[in-house]
Amino acid sequence: xxxxxxxxxxxxSGGLDSATVLAIAREQGYxxxxxxxxxxxRHDAELLASKRVAQALGVVEHKILSLDLGSIGGSxxxxxxxxxPNEASEGIPVTYVPARNTVFLSLALGWAEVLEARxxxxxxxxxxxxxxxxCRPEFIxxxxxxxxxxxxxxxxxxxxxxxxxxxxxxKAEIIRAGTALGLDYGLTLSCxxxxxxxxxxxxxxxCRLRAQGFEEAGVADPTRYHS
Numbered sequence: 001x002x003x004x005x006x007x008x009x010x011x012x013s014g015g016l017d018s019a020t021v022l023a024i025a026r027e028q029g030y031x032x033x034x035x036x037x038x039x040x041x042r043h044d045a046e047l048l049a050s051k052r053v054a055q056a057l058g059v060v061e062h063k064i065l066s067l068d069l070g071s072i073g074g075s076x077x078x079x080x081x082x083x084x085p086n087e088a089s090e091g092i093p094v095t096y097v098p099a100r101n102t103v104f105l106s107l108a109l110g111w112a113e114v115l116e117a118r119x120x121x122x123x124x125x126x127x128x129x130x131x132x133x134x135c136r137p138e139f140i141x142x143x144x145x146x147x148x149x150x151x152x153x154x155x156x157x158x159x160x161x162x163x164x165x166x167x168x169x170x171k172a173e174i175i176r177a178g179t180a181l182g183l184d185y186g187l188t189l190s191c192x193x194x195x196x197x198x199x200x201x202x203x204x205x206x207c208r209l210r211a212q213g214f215e216e217a218g219v220a221d222p223t224r225y226h227s
Contacts (some may be wrong), residue, residue, distance in 0.1 A: 002165050003032040009108045010165075012036050012062070013047030015190040016210055017123035017166055020178040022057050024165050025121045027181055033115060034062040035108050039100070040070025040078045045198040046206055048104035049189040058188055061124035065107060074098045077192060084192045086203040093205060102143070104161065112160065118153070121163045127170050140164045171213025179219055186222035188216050199226035 025032050036050040047064060054062035055172040056107045070078035076085070082094055087148035101124065124135040130221045133139065144162040148154035166174050178185065190210045191200035200207050202225040214221035 001051065003156070006059075006119065007031045007033060007040075007115050008119040008121055009035055009112045009115065009117050010121040011025075011061075011104055011108055012050045012054060013123070014030075014046040014053060014188060015123070016171075016178075016185060016188050016213075017125055017174060017190075018050075019053045019057075019183060019185070019188045020173040020174050020181075021121045021165060022059070023181040023183045025119075025163075026057055030121075032057070032059045033111070033117065034107060034110060035104075036057045036062065036064045037067055037104060038064055039097075040169075041068040042077055042080070042084075043194050043196075044174075044193075045194040045196075046189050048198060049187060052187040054172065055178075056184065058190050059172055066104070067105070069097060069100065071219065072098065074197045080160055084204050092133065092165065095205065096132050099134070101132075101139070105139075105143050105147075109151065109160065113151050113153050116153075118158060119161050119163055120147075121165070124164050125171075126167065127168060127175070135194050137167055137168075139166075140167065170216070171209055172216035175217040175219050180218070185214075185219075195226045197224075197226070199224045201226065 008025050010022045010025050010032050015089040034054045073079045076094040076095050077080040085152040126136050140162050159192050189207045192204040192206050193201050200223050
């Protein structure tokens, strides 16, 4: 019975990491409310993946909120005039979406307060990742502090926790953890520039990290590629 289980809001992109976090939250006994965003990204294939994952893992509810982060630009994921690089680059890459995790966590926080959920799960990772500043442990700690300052629940002593269980794990460790929980990674999509059939490019940074993770984990890669 979900009424007797502690509630959690889980950010779900449809990618490998967020699906693993959802599986972890479910395994820990939370009644999971999944939250995805149609934020002006290059393709909707990842949103279709989020729906598949949410259904397969039996979430209580799955919301997809519409945002137009593309209107401010600044990222290859939302601005079609900026090419997605096929090679690793130094520093913060052009696939970084300005303030994305801050915006996503803020909306997750609002929904959590409405639901009277005190746990928010996010699949950020600071080991095998692309160098995004909003994937670091210090960002998660700072946002948790903000959450407890900026909400009615926090002021009244109902503390929020921002849970990032993957943050110190390698991609291979993440894949092993999800596999142990029975997660079907064939449902997920991690590519920055998938085609209309949801097939991955195999060349972008996200595809490279994913493929390397499966190889190092010793797990067969179920990803469909279009090249």
